[in-house]
Amino acid sequence: MGLDRLTLPVPVLAVCLAAACSSGGGRPAHLLDGRPAPELRPVRNSVIAASRLLERADVQVCQAGADRTGVASDAPVVERTGVDDHSITFASRDGSRVYACDGGIDPAGERAPPWCGGVVGERERGRLLDPRLDVVCHDRQHRPLAYAFVEPVARAGWIGVRQDGFVELYDVVAGLPVRVASRRGIDLENARAVFDVTQYDAAGRELVREELEAAVAG
Amino acid sequence: MRAFVAMLGIGLTLSAVSGAQAYHRFWANCNYDAATFMTTMTRDAAQDYANAARYEGYQWGGGCWNYDDVDSYPNDPPEQTGTHGEGGDCSGLTFKTWRESTDGSRDGRYYWRALRNVHGPYTAADFRAGYGAPNHTVAKSTAGVMDAFASSTHIGMVFVRSLYGGDQIVEAKCEACGTNIFYRTYRSDSAYGGVGRWGWTG
Numbered sequence: 001m002g003l004d005r006l007t008l009p010v011p012v013l014a015v016c017l018a019a020a021c022s023s024g025g026g027r028p029a030h031l032l033d034g035r036p037a038p039e040l041r042p043v044r045n046s047v048i049a050a051s052r053l054l055e056r057a058d059v060q061v062c063q064a065g066a067d068r069t070g071v072a073s074d075a076p077v078v079e080r081t082g083v084d085d086h087s088i089t090f091a092s093r094d095g096s097r098v099y100a101c102d103g104g105i106d107p108a109g110e111r112a113p114p115w116c117g118g119v120v121g122e123r124e125r126g127r128l129l130d131p132r133l134d135v136v137c138h139d140r141q142h143r144p145l146a147y148a149f150v151e152p153v154a155r156a157g158w159i160g161v162r163q164d165g166f167v168e169l170y171d172v173v174a175g176l177p178v179r180v181a182s183r184r185g186i187d188l189e190n191a192r193a194v195f196d197v198t199q200y201d202a203a204g205r206e207l208v209r210e211e212l213e214a215a216v217a218g
Numbered sequence: 219m220r221a222f223v224a225m226l227g228i229g230l231t232l233s234a235v236s237g238a239q240a241y242h243r244f245w246a247n248c249n250y251d252a253a254t255f256m257t258t259m260t261r262d263a264a265q266d267y268a269n270a271a272r273y274e275g276y277q278w279g280g281g282c283w284n285y286d287d288v289d290s291y292p293n294d295p296p297e298q299t300g301t302h303g304e305g306g307d308c309s310g311l312t313f314k315t316w317r318e319s320t321d322g323s324r325d326g327r328y329y330w331r332a333l334r335n336v337h338g339p340y341t342a343a344d345f346r347a348g349y350g351a352p353n354h355t356v357a358k359s360t361a362g363v364m365d366a367f368a369s370s371t372h373i374g375m376v377f378v379r380s381l382y383g384g385d386q387i388v389e390a391k392c393e394a395c396g397t398n399i400f401y402r403t404y405r406s407d408s409a410y411g412g413v414g415r416w417g418w419t420g
Contacts, residue, residue: 097370107323108351120343120370122297129297130278136322136339136349189320190250191339215299217279218307218341218371 027166028083032140037083042204043160046167049082053173070094078173083163084139085181086114087147096123100179102147104137117147121177127151128177133214135191139183146186146193148214149177157202161195169200191216244290245302248282248335253328259317260420261364268315268364268375268388271332272398275305276390281314282306282335289396296393305397306337308373309345311390312366313338315375316415318352325351325416342373345413358405358412365414367404373413374402 027045031037037047054077070092077090086103102117116137121128131148139145150159152172159178160167170178185194195212275289279299283306284290291303306314314336317327322339330336340350346368348355356365366375367387374389377399383406390397404410 106349107321108349109323110349110351117349118343118347119341122371130299132341134341136344188339190335191320191337213300215279216309216337216339216341217299218297218309 031081031083032086033081040158040169040204043167043169043200045165046160046169047083048169048171049080051078051080051171051173053077054079054088070097071099076174078176080170080179082168082170082181084145084183085147087179087181089176089179091176095126097121098123098128098149098177100132100147100149102134102137102179104139104145105142106136107138107142121149130217131212131214133191133193133216135186135188135193135216143183144186144188145181145183146195147179147181148193148195148212150180150195150197150212151177153199153208155201156199156207158200158204160198160200162198167198243302244304245282245335247284248333251331251334253319253330253334256317256327256329258419259327259417261418262420264315264364265377268311268377269399271306271311271390272388274397275303276307276393276396277301277303277305278307279310279337280304280306280335281310281330281337283332285332292393292396294393306390308390309340309342310337311397312345312373312375313340315364316352318350318415322350327417342368343370345373346370346411348413352415352417354414354416356412356414358410361405361412361414365412367410368413369409374404
């Protein structure tokens, strides 16, 4: 059931709860799953999102209906857990498609946690044509959360995303585009988001900085 | 020689500027007006709305067109939102035709004018999975007029259900093929699923 069919008190209550739960800026001490948030020393005020390579994952759950005929059953799956975000990323056998499942709260209440969105990206000559922005998810405080892919440049070991008061670092794993998230720069009305992205080498030296402007498409 | 190099530099700079401006073209005609909340939404009206978008082009991530039956900027590079050409993409056309809200938790009926530049929060894959309060999946065999067939990468709406297994599908297909009505066999294609919109009033 959508909000348009609900009576007033429920959305008002949700807004009040979100406002009460809002946290200020500053470096968070913990990741989404409660584990301590480590810092990469060369990057000030950074938080390293946890990542691990899964040999198998239940990708059916978040990619319901998606055409995954080209995905090997033992395809490597990269799982990432950040401060507000949680995602998995995997690719088709021939590398022509990259899939991601995005974690968070589904504001429509139709999808069971942990997943609230899923995207498919087409690759040409090994690079994604589009960052596959997803703006349908909310974080645990019911604030909008945007996900997008970032293609690592040569020698990149970390992808940094400027958040409120800290830089969230995602490591480059398995030669796949890196699924990043942000609560900043989201324009829900126009289904767009701007990510302040800095890429670092493995030692934390800055390689390139860019504003990634992404829009929901396709 | 020095003068030549200087002129060459100026020429290159100017050509780069005009190139950048060329990618901010049709959207200069578009607006960001609020949608009109509607109490009704008929399949006939949805057919008319989508039919009127024919020949108006295709723009990745777009949702803005006029009614002159010409794609003002065809053949842009694929999957580039920054080209700002005329037309919707497949999910943008569906979103506007189905009178959806930019808020995925709302299932009311929101009329968007053609020149209102809006794409909506859903990709074809989202529609395919029935994501969003207004959307749901349907059995392909029962998909009727202005229901849709969606895959991971494309969505098209049933304009007319045809004999011989296929359908006339209204869709924003690609930069080269634009927005039009095509005979398609999505109904029997395993990559596609049936999707629908709640709330038709007729």
